[in-house]
Amino acid sequence: MTVPPFDAQGAPAAGPGAHRGATGASPAARPHPAPEAGLSDEPTLDAPAGPAPSRTPAAGARMLRAERGPAPSGTPADPAPSGSAPAMPASGVGSGRGVRATWWYTLGGVVFFNAVIALMWVGLGAARHTEVPGLGLAVAGLGVPWFAALTWLVAAYPGGWPAPRGRVVSALTTGVLFGGVLGVAAGSALLAVGPLAATLAVLPWAVGIRHRITLLSTAVMVVLTLVDVRWTQPLFMQGAGQWMMPLYTILLPLMSVSALWWWDVVARLDAARLAESELAATRERLRLANDVHDLQGHHLQVIALQLELAERLLAKGKPAEAEAQVSAARASVDEARQGTRDLAARFRGVPLADELGNAADLLRAADLSVELEATGPFGGAPREVLGPIIRESTTNILKHRSGPSASLGLRREGAAWVFEARNASDGGADGSRGAGLRSIGERASAAGGAARWSDEAGEFVLTVRLPGGDEA
Template identity: 45%
Template sequence: MTDQASASTSGAASVAPSALRMSRGVTVTWWYTLSGVMGFNLSLVLFWSLMLVGWGKPLGEVLIVGIGGLVWTASTLPLLFDYRHRDESTATLRRRVIVPVLVAVVYGIAAGLVSGSWLVGAVPIVQSLVLLSWQRGVRLRFVAASTILLFCLWLIDMGVPFTATGDAADMAGIWTLGLYSVFVPFLTVLSLWWWDVLIMLDRARISEARLGATQERLRVATDVHDLQGHHLQVIALQLELTEKLLSRGDPEAAVEQLRLARTSVDEARQGTRDLATRFRSVSLGDELANARDLLRAAGISADASIGPDADAAPADVLGPVIRETTTNVLRHGGGRRAHLTLTRTPDSTWRYEITNDVAPNAVRSDDGAGLAGIERRAAEAGGTLDVGQDGDEFAVVVTIPARGVA
């Protein structure tokens, strides 16, 4: 989104600051990551419980593993949220992670004693420790060491079957249990690594946008400096020459230099105005795209239909109209969808329309200053404003004659 659109809708942007702070795709990916890790943990608990049932373990022991596993899975949520909001520059183990780690240790000891498996007892502890906010490089070494440890414990379990029979079915179950349990910490770290990559990409996107804005400001400052510096230098020389001509007794030449200085002032003023107009001007196609992106960032499903010759429409009239109507939707609509259209009708009239659904509890403005300003702009350009509501559908239509713009 361009800086011009962001500045013109600064009042609307405050509607959803959190949505503008982080892109929606990254936020959704976080929930995918969280649900993936929780799915790993729940599948482990379910698998262990079913294996104990298949091996004929008492119901009480199965409940200890199953219900305790649910408590342990719930205890990993604080670890995941702490990981999401961590600061990599000052990554430390906080006190609030002590309780979840203790829950994992207690559950691991209980599950290991009940099942008679070293692997079942070690996996919950390792899995919770993997989720801690380790410093860069520490987690990778920890996962490598813990995977080797779990593999060794799995080999020990292979020599001590859970049941007295030790038949092929039991051994197949131990093989399946071991393969999945050993690699769950690695799969968890892989999910966290993917989340870290997306965060880095999102931060790079934000940094790139800020760098672009900074470069644009530097370019504007350079252009203003070059423009004003040139004219001010010329004016200073002309005034200095005027002073010398007056001291020599040549008033006519001095007056001529004053006229030239006034002309230089007019040129500097016009150059500044042209420079400001060049940086303020945004094509209507970009205006509509910016409005659509802003609505989407605020959680509204928005789309835009732009005519092929939309850039030929009067931007000085319709540009502020697009920005004002977008602001109205954000402030007063409270709905979930919006549609923007800019087309040229067969009778050479530009038609801009924005429709949105209105929530039943939406707060409506009583002063109508926004619509009044739009109507005034349209009237000055020889156009009209039509406002209507059909059920929960609110529509604003602005028509501007193609040749009626002053």
């Protein structure tokens, strides 16, 4: 006798074969599988109890980078915490060439702005006559280290806050010294704070703090400009173009901040793209895990009950009934194995156009002249069935060919799809020369179709007819 399977509560289920059948729908298009009769009600292995943790783009990008390995040496690996300057995605990990190019463009723009203004500052400080010997040379001597330290600091900006302490200290120190000597040499209170304001603007502050620092430094420079006009009256503010240098100095922090803000936007968008990709992959893994759990969990439960019953029957001296249960368990194993193969085929399926192209290329590589007669679209074709059939028929041609040519074709005839493979043969295609033809016939029958083959006049012809949906 055959014992029907039981569900988790011990009630009889629909029957030994009641399990989630492999559908032809794409995994991405199918809804999450719902519980059915006969399935275990225990929680799935991949879905822990409780609400799902919240995910942010930064967290998703960090998880993706953790799965793919450490970032290259010297490259920041993680986006910055929320509210701070986002970290530049590690080169070669997730960011594309365009993102890296955007950063180099941003870095070049900020460095260029500061270089032009710094040269103007040095020129003003060195050209002004002063009673202090060597003051002009000191301006140039301090301007170069400040610009180098500033560039070094900006290069670390994608790493987020906190910036490397050595770079911050060197940039601020040289900025204060350069500004102090420049202010004395040029006779300007505005230029005395210009280098320090430019340095503060490129620090990777949190977004709100950076805006406040920039606005505060701009307001201070505007006030110092009025001080220069009212009291110090430097030479560069006399005559034509007197407002050019103050205007450039005041706007320098704003130009740097606007360029870095643009980079922040690009970096956050890239982090969101990485998180979206990681989340899509996670959903696919969860869907596959649920499908495998539903399929294998049911069959394993049925097999365990059948084997347990076989043990009891043997203990009662009923070997015939026990043998029947063992046979039923073996059939359940075959069903589970076939269901797993079908499930795997759905997830690793290849488009039919690629399947046919690959088959033709493989036959041509074996020195066969191949004629491919297939026109798309193949939207309604049962890809999960036709794919293995195309591969199996290609293998048969390679194994049993006896001529220089072969042909493959896929066409739609009414509501059916017809696949045809032809090649020269030496006869004897009766289905006993291998398991390939039997496998093709079984697959076609399981899908509601039929496979026919003939070997006449030295030509082997395989024809598979399968029902299909509406043409896409």
